[in-house]
Amino acid sequence: MSNFGETLHERPTKVDELLGSHLMSSLDKLDIVARKIFSGKTQGERRSRRRGQSVEFADYRQYSSGDDLRFIDWNVYARLDRLFMKIFLEEEELTLGIAIDISASMEYGNPNKFDFARRLAMALGYIALSSHNKVSLFAFNSNGVQRLSGLRGKKRTRDLGQWLLDLLPTGGTDFIEACKVISTSRQGRGVLVVLSDCLETEGIKQGLSFLVGGGWDVFVIQSLSPEEVAPLDSGLEGDLRLEDAETGEVCEITATAPLVAAYKQRLHHYCEEIREQCTRVGAGSVRVSTDVDMEQLLVEYLRGRGLLR
Amino acid sequence: MTWVTPSAGLLLAAIAVPILLLLYFLRLRRQPLRVASTMLWERAVEDLHANSPFQRLRPSTLLILQLIALLLVVLAIMQPQIEGTAPSDGKHVLLIDRSGSMTAVGKDGATRLEEAKEKAIDYVDQLYGGGLFSSSGGETMIIAFSDYAEVITPFTDSKQQLISSIRSIAPTHGKSQIGESLQLARAYMTNIDPENEGVSSSDSAHLELFSDGLIVDINKQVLARGETLSYQMVGSSEDTNIGIATIDAKRPSESVEEVQVFLSLVNTSDNSATVDIELSIDSIPVGVQEVIIPPQLDGLPGKASMVFVPFLMPNSGVIQATILADDILAIDNRAALVVPPSKELRVILVEDGAPILQSVLEGMPLQELKVVHETTLEKMIQDGKTAEYDVVVTRDITLENMPRGNYFMFGSPPPVEALQSFVSGDAQVMLVADEEHPCMRFVRYEDIVVTEGYEVVFDGSVQVLLEGSNWPAVMNYRGSGTQLVYVSFDPMDSNWPYLRSFPFFVFNTVEYLGRSGSQFTSSVKLVGDSISELVQLGDVVQIIDPEGVSHPVSVDSNGVAVWGPVRLAGVHTMEIGDSKEVAYAINASSLESEVASVETVTFGTKKVQSAKSDGASYIQLWPWALGAVLAVLLAEWWVYQKKVSHPLVKTWTHTGGNS
Numbered sequence: 001m002s003n004f005g006e007t008l009h010e011r012p013t014k015v016d017e018l019l020g021s022h023l024m025s026s027l028d029k030l031d032i033v034a035r036k037i038f039s040g041k042t043q044g045e046r047r048s049r050r051r052g053q054s055v056e057f058a059d060y061r062q063y064s065s066g067d068d069l070r071f072i073d074w075n076v077y078a079r080l081d082r083l084f085m086k087i088f089l090e091e092e093e094l095t096l097g098i099a100i101d102i103s104a105s106m107e108y109g110n111p112n113k114f115d116f117a118r119r120l121a122m123a124l125g126y127i128a129l130s131s132h133n134k135v136s137l138f139a140f141n142s143n144g145v146q147r148l149s150g151l152r153g154k155k156r157t158r159d160l161g162q163w164l165l166d167l168l169p170t171g172g173t174d175f176i177e178a179c180k181v182i183s184t185s186r187q188g189r190g191v192l193v194v195l196s197d198c199l200e201t202e203g204i205k206q207g208l209s210f211l212v213g214g215g216w217d218v219f220v221i222q223s224l225s226p227e228e229v230a231p232l233d234s235g236l237e238g239d240l241r242l243e244d245a246e247t248g249e250v251c252e253i254t255a256t257a258p259l260v261a262a263y264k265q266r267l268h269h270y271c272e273e274i275r276e277q278c279t280r281v282g283a284g285s286v287r288v289s290t291d292v293d294m295e296q297l298l299v300e301y302l303r304g305r306g307l308l309r
Numbered sequence: 310m311t312w313v314t315p316s317a318g319l320l321l322a323a324i325a326v327p328i329l330l331l332l333y334f335l336r337l338r339r340q341p342l343r344v345a346s347t348m349l350w351e352r353a354v355e356d357l358h359a360n361s362p363f364q365r366l367r368p369s370t371l372l373i374l375q376l377i378a379l380l381l382v383v384l385a386i387m388q389p390q391i392e393g394t395a396p397s398d399g400k401h402v403l404l405i406d407r408s409g410s411m412t413a414v415g416k417d418g419a420t421r422l423e424e425a426k427e428k429a430i431d432y433v434d435q436l437y438g439g440g441l442f443s444s445s446g447g448e449t450m451i452i453a454f455s456d457y458a459e460v461i462t463p464f465t466d467s468k469q470q471l472i473s474s475i476r477s478i479a480p481t482h483g484k485s486q487i488g489e490s491l492q493l494a495r496a497y498m499t500n501i502d503p504e505n506e507g508v509s510s511s512d513s514a515h516l517e518l519f520s521d522g523l524i525v526d527i528n529k530q531v532l533a534r535g536e537t538l539s540y541q542m543v544g545s546s547e548d549t550n551i552g553i554a555t556i557d558a559k560r561p562s563e564s565v566e567e568v569q570v571f572l573s574l575v576n577t578s579d580n581s582a583t584v585d586i587e588l589s590i591d592s593i594p595v596g597v598q599e600v601i602i603p604p605q606l607d608g609l610p611g612k613a614s615m616v617f618v619p620f621l622m623p624n625s626g627v628i629q630a631t632i633l634a635d636d637i638l639a640i641d642n643r644a645a646l647v648v649p650p651s652k653e654l655r656v657i658l659v660e661d662g663a664p665i666l667q668s669v670l671e672g673m674p675l676q677e678l679k680v681v682h683e684t685t686l687e688k689m690i691q692d693g694k695t696a697e698y699d700v701v702v703t704r705d706i707t708l709e710n711m712p713r714g715n716y717f718m719f720g721s722p723p724p725v726e727a728l729q730s731f732v733s734g735d736a737q738v739m740l741v742a743d744e745e746h747p748c749m750r751f752v753r754y755e756d757i758v759v760t761e762g763y764e765v766v767f768d769g770s771v772q773v774l775l776e777g778s779n780w781p782a783v784m785n786y787r788g789s790g791t792q793l794v795y796v797s798f799d800p801m802d803s804n805w806p807y808l809r810s811f812p813f814f815v816f817n818t819v820e821y822l823g824r825s826g827s828q829f830t831s832s833v834k835l836v837g838d839s840i841s842e843l844v845q846l847g848d849v850v851q852i853i854d855p856e857g858v859s860h861p862v863s864v865d866s867n868g869v870a871v872w873g874p875v876r877l878a879g880v881h882t883m884e885i886g887d888s889k890e891v892a893y894a895i896n897a898s899s900l901e902s903e904v905a906s907v908e909t910v911t912f913g914t915k916k917v918q919s920a921k922s923d924g925a926s927y928i929q930l931w932p933w934a935l936g937a938v939l940a941v942l943l944a945e946w947w948v949y950q951k952k953v954s955h956p957l958v959k960t961w962t963h964t965g966g967n968s
Contacts, residue, residue, distance in 0.1 A: 105346050199345055245345050253353075
């Protein structure tokens with residue numbers, strides 16, 4: 001068995017290894033951005049659909065007994081001789097959902113796609129917790145969806161990290177079923193970041209439709225390893241019998257330049273197809289290679305794509 | 310094409326070809342590799358979908374090239390070779406026939422000699438053509454032959470020299486003889502090793518014969534050990550020809566001022582031919598006569614003889630007969646004859662004893678018969694007066710010296726080195742005579758009895774005309790401007806004077822000697838003969854050949870101008886000094902009239918087919934097969950590289966997607 005694609009990097013075993021102190025300091029000034037306005041259960045740092053006690057005026061309504069007299073608009077009463085209540089937009093907390101693909105295909109590459117997803121999830125979760133947002137975590141594969149909900153405050157960062165460390169990539173991918181489960185969860189609505197290699201032959205668009213329909217502002221981060229992006233540059237050669245990590249299917253190839261060129265053409269078309277499907281359902285997407293620098297990814301790319309500010 | 314080891318090649322093919330095909334049927338043993346997903350690979354890869362050990366054999370350029378290479382290797386192992394004009398290392402001798410029949414013109418307008426030269430040049434091109442597997446070609450020698458052989462180029466490996474030499478070969482009208490060529494070739498092939506006490510070593514050579522196969526002496530030749538022969542025929546075996554075989558003329562005895570011409574003609578076609586023959590004297594036509602020549606029969610040419618009506622020709626001249634029809638060979642369509650003027654002889658006689666010779670000579674139609682004493686003759690010899698007479702006749706006279714002239718002598722031996730007195734001869738009878746010789750015509754010798762004479766010894770220049778039971782009785786000698794008929798006994802010591810044959814013999818001999826050099830028959834020469842003439846010392850002599858080309862002629866110390874061998878048929882003119890001219894009629898040999906090329910020549914006992922070797926020479930093809938294998942493998946490598954070459958890989962960006 002060739003060791004092509006086998007993870008040779010050091011694997012994270014501690015929470016600190018998922019998120020270093022240097023990166024942590026860089027993330028403190030970032031926050032999650034939602035492209036939609038959501039209503040939260042608790043007061044937070046962003047606008048909510050719920051009318052509340054913020055300073056931003058929203059509407060008027062007629063007074064009914066029992067209302068707080070402080071919100072009566074006396075100027076209108078003077079002109080119209082009727083009592084109207086001023087309604088203000090209430091600032092609520094944002095829920096950041098992070099869905100991690102933990103199928104077997106993620107356990108591949110240098111750097112490892114699964115490790116990359118865990119580090120990215122850790123970083124995004126830290127940003128959200130630091131900004132007083134709620135964080136919900138989902139891990140999905142063909143065996144179902146694991147979740148960790150209701151994390152609030154920076155003190156839960158370690159819980160977040162430990163939950164990620166405990167994940168184990170295995171099985172196949174059932175993206176549609178996972179999306180159904182996530183979309184029907186009552187953990188609140190907000191921004192849902194999907195971390196996956198998206199190597200799913202069917203159901204990407206349908207799954208995303210479930211998520212968007214469930215109220216999530218979906219952002220797909222498709223991560224691929226360098227071995228998948230440029231096989232020849234990564235040392236792929238010879239007559240090979242490829243075995244699919246999830247399905248066990250076999251494909252025999254001779255690693256020739258024309259074949260790899262055809263493969264890269266297919267990959268390019270496939271990634272474009274993913275991007276188009278995301279666009280059609282209103283989801284954002286970004287494709288990254290796992291060898292990209294994490295700080296650069298967060299500070300430059302995801303900021304540029306509007307996920308962070 | 311023949312195969313040296315066909316079984317080995319077939320065995321290899323039987324094993325290797327199925328194995329190669331099986332390798333293509335069998336799937337490769339591939340290294341297992343776990344990947345995240347095969348989804349994208351499946352769409353890109355060609356050889357998917359096979360769980361069985363064999364796959365469908367699909368058209369593959371590589372497979373075809375490998376099969377070709379394998380089959381070429383098999384071919385090389387079988388060692389193919391082709392028989393024939395096999396240029397190879399070693400010595401080659403190109404024998405190019407330039408005889409009269411090679412001047413025959415083919416359908417394309419080129420002569421056979423030109424065709425032979427082109428073939429010889431092609432052969433040289435093959436020898437020294439160069440190329441990946443060509444040999445050095447060894448050394449090659451060129452010999453042109455007709456009735457004599459000439460080394461055009463000794464052994465050399467210079468292609469340019471060989472080709473220019475071949476182009477320089479000029480035609481002759483002589484007959485075709487190859488024996489001398491072979492002797493020359495073998496002489497050049499024999500090397501003397503000075504370091505080994507002069508021991509000679511001879512290399513075997515390949516003889517390449519370019520000819521129409523009409524070679525007179527080819528049956529008498531034998532290939533030496535190691536020699537090989539190839540024959541490249543030129544011309545066509547279907548060619549036919551009409552020609553003049555012989556020409557003769559004589560002055561009728563009843564009218565010496567007239568000339569009668571005789572011709573014989575040949576026809577080598579299967580149909581009889583009717584042709585007009587034109588007769589001309591000194592290029593002025595005097596008559597045309599039709600003749601029908603029968604077709605060839607059983608391979609022998611049809612022959613016809615014709616006699617022209619006698620015509621008045623008191624003076625000398627050149628008679629020429631011409632066939633007024635075109636055929637492929639022009640040289641035998643014309644024959645010539647030089648006719649001397651009619652004359653009566655002047656004879657001087659010295660006779661000791663009874664005047665038996667005087668009695669005979671007085672009965673002959675001579676212009677002058679001068680009978681003198683021995684001393685008078687000696688004085689005339691000293692004064693050179695005998696040159697004014699056509700024949701000097703002596704009987705039992707011993708001469709001190711014999712200046713140039715014609716002598717008819719009886720008894721005492723003449724002062725000629727070729728004839729030396731040995732002992733007195735005993736009585737004898739006559740046994741054998743050369744009855745074809747003009748002197749012995751109508752001479753019955755059986756009754757002659759001689760009581761005594763001179764038994765002489767002689768060298769090869771002497772021709773015996775009458776041989777006795779103990780010693781030669783009558784001899785003919787020619788040399789150094791002297792012609793002599795010597796009877797080695799005194800007629801009075803025999804019964805010959807009383808026999809009828811004696812006056813016939815004397816008459817024949819005086820006529821023969823007196824008209825020697827000016828008789829019609831002696832004036833006819835064939836191509837290959839030499840021309841000689843007595844001239845004054847100091848004269849500038851040159852020959853003008855039928856093509857008008859002048860050739861200087863050297864004169865020896867005896868005043869004899871000799872030029873030859875004559876190369877072309879036709880009238881040659883010898884210019885002597887400023888005023889005298891002598892014409893010579895040179896005719897082609899009748900052997901050259903046969904023009905149908907021979908497809909198989911018999912060299913001794915070996916038959917050699919045209920354009921084929923005698924079986925000892927082959928072109929080996931296996932090096933070419935191996936060269937082709939190399940080329941196919943290079944092509945296969947190129948195709949493979951084109952399939953697997955690494956084009957510039959486009960850099961994949963780290964990020965993408967919608968923004």
